[in-house]
Each structure stands twice: as structure tokens, then as C-alpha cells.
Amino acid sequence: MAPITIAVVGATGSQGGAVVTELLKYPERYRVRGLTRDVNKPAAQLLSAKGVEVVSADLSGGSSALVSAFAGASIIFGLTDFWASRSSTVEVQQGKSLVDAAAATSTLTHFVWSALPDPVALSNGKYLNVHHWKGKSEVTEYINETYPALWAKTTTILFPNYFENCLTNPASYLPKNVSGTYVHSFLHSPTTVLPNVAIADTGKLVRAVIEDGQQYYTKTIAFYAQSLSEAEKLKTLGEVLNVPTKYNQISAAEFQQGLVKNCPMTEENALDFTEQLLIFETFGNVYARDEFIQAADIPGISLTTWKEFVQGHDLLGKINHPN
Structure with missing residues (x-):
């Protein structure tokens, strides 16, 4: 054929x-x-x-x-x-x-x-x-x-x-080295998953x-491999890299202004991105709804985990040299 x-x-x-x-x-x-x-x-x-x-x-x-x-x-x-x-x-x-x-x-x-x-x-x-x-x-x-x-x-x-966002935009997606502690500031509570x-x-x-x-x-x-909070991802990152970590929850307004200042995004784009995250903060993992087929449940598919991804990339190098 x-x-x-x-x-x-x-x-x-x-x-x-x-x-x-x-x-x-x-x-x-x-x-x-x-x-x-x-x-x-x-x-x-x-x-x-x-x-x-x-x-x-x-x-x-x-x-x-x-x-x-x-x-x-x-x-x-x-x-x-x-x-x-x-x-x-x-x-x-x-x-x-x-x-x-x-x-x-x-x-x-x-x-x-x-x-x-x-x-x-x-x-x-x-x-x-x-x-x-x-x-x-x-x-x-x-x-x-x-x-x-x-x-x-x-x-x-x-x-x-x-996961690859932390490779293409490490300054936004990876923690910062603050006097030897790797600090990640994000708007979600420690238990909110994405x-x-x-x-x-x-x-x-x-x-x-x-x-x-x-x-x-x-x-x-x-299409997702895992439901993970940013706090969980940070903890795993610290364990794999053997470095101390700290998760810091910030307000939605602080997060949004950080996007404008550091990415940079327009106010409109920053609001767009922030509200996307607030959907999960307010309503949980909306991707897990019964109306959707879950990719991880499809027979024969093995999707990369966050731990495997961290182990397979030099994220410590990305943190210390984000540019």
C-alpha cells in the first residue's frame, strides 16, 4: 500500500x-x-x-x-x-x-x-x-x-x-537564584494544578x-501528561538538581505587571495571560472534564514526565544563564 x-x-x-x-x-x-x-x-x-x-x-x-x-x-x-x-x-x-x-x-x-x-x-x-x-x-x-x-x-x-517553555523563556518560567535559594514567584496557590x-x-x-x-x-x-502545581514542579526541580527552593505566591496584579515589565507584554496581552491562569485557580483543572478524552489514557502512549524532562535538560544552566 x-x-x-x-x-x-x-x-x-x-x-x-x-x-x-x-x-x-x-x-x-x-x-x-x-x-x-x-x-x-x-x-x-x-x-x-x-x-x-x-x-x-x-x-x-x-x-x-x-x-x-x-x-x-x-x-x-x-x-x-x-x-x-x-x-x-x-x-x-x-x-x-x-x-x-x-x-x-x-x-x-x-x-x-x-x-x-x-x-x-x-x-x-x-x-x-x-x-x-x-x-x-x-x-x-x-x-x-x-x-x-x-x-x-x-x-x-x-x-x-x-515543559519546553522553561528552555525558550527561562527568565519567566524558571526560579531565580536568590543567595543560593531558587525562588519561584507565581500567582497560583501551592495546590493549584495546571x-x-x-x-x-x-x-x-x-x-x-x-x-x-x-x-x-x-x-x-x-493533551497533557500530568496535572502539576508550580510548587510541585519547583520541589521536583530542587530534588533533581539538589538545590534549595522556595515557592512564593504573588497576587494576580503583581504577576500581570511582571509580564508587562519583564517579558515584555502589552497590558492587554498580560491580562489575557493572567486570566488564563486564573481560570485554573478558580475552577481547577478544566482540562480534566469528562467531556474531553484524556491523552494520557490513550493506550500505547507514553508521555514524558516533568521529572524526566528535568533530568534530560540542563535547567540549572538555564537558571544561571537565562540569556
């Missing part, structure tokens, strides 16, 4: 790149087509050298360019990146263009959509400024309401907090989903 074509949006990014890496292990099953804005950048050239069919695709260019990029694909892994533009309006338009093109792909048998939940629904209308969640949830609604035939073969994956995962494991989940096909049509999967 000839390999089927799977088109991966954002093939040089963290999610799409992990999917590409996993599927390349099975050349007899999958022909990987990687979509990226710039086919000439080194990351794209490296994929091409590994056998990926790299094609140029700009989500802001409308659906017509994407239709040709998706032509002949049996499976599409689709995503948008809010933080590239920091605009929900831009992200929703990009998502709708992607969906329009997927719906126009006659060969498509499975659409896997990288999403986030509806923050307004999950918070009972309490938190209205989590735009980087809301935009993706609006695209999910668009699939369901506009293209019933596409929705019938769509799997939605909800992405959580990434869903966490190694984004490098994305490919494992996507492969399991597409191989089981129809079992996951119209389903939503909450």
Missing part, C-alpha cells in the same frame, strides 16, 4: 515540527508535506534534506493558496499561532482560511485541529479577556457550524502548558490519533 500524504502546518515550529519528526519514522505509511512561510530558512531546508516535501504557505494569504498546498492530502494537521501577531482577529481569520481550504480538499479523510477551549464557557462568563484561547475556540465553532462534513472527520486537540506536557510528545499523540482514525472523529482530546 502506497504511503498517504499528511500535510503539517507550521512544520518548522514546536508542534508541527514534533509531528513531522514522529511521522518521518514511518516512511512506508506517511509522505510528509511540511507547510512553512519561508521554504528557504535553515529549518525548512533541514526538513527537505530529511525527505519532507516542503511547501510555502502563509496563513494570512487566504484560503486559495492553502488549497493548493493541501491538494492530494489525506490528513491535515492544522494550527495557528496567536503569539506571532498577538491579535485574536488575525488568528481567527487565519484559522478560518485554513478550515476553508481543508473543507475544499476532496482527498481529506482526517483533519486534526490544534486548539484551546472556550474560556468564557469554562469560566461561566467570569473571564472575558483570554483572547488567545477564545480565538481558537471560535475557529473550532466555525468548523462545526459551517462545515458539518469536515467536522465529522475532525479531531480537536487542546494544548496545555509546555495541565503540563512536553511539546516534543505532540507527534506521539497525533500518530496515535490518525492511526485509530474514526475513533477520534468529532472528539476533543486534552
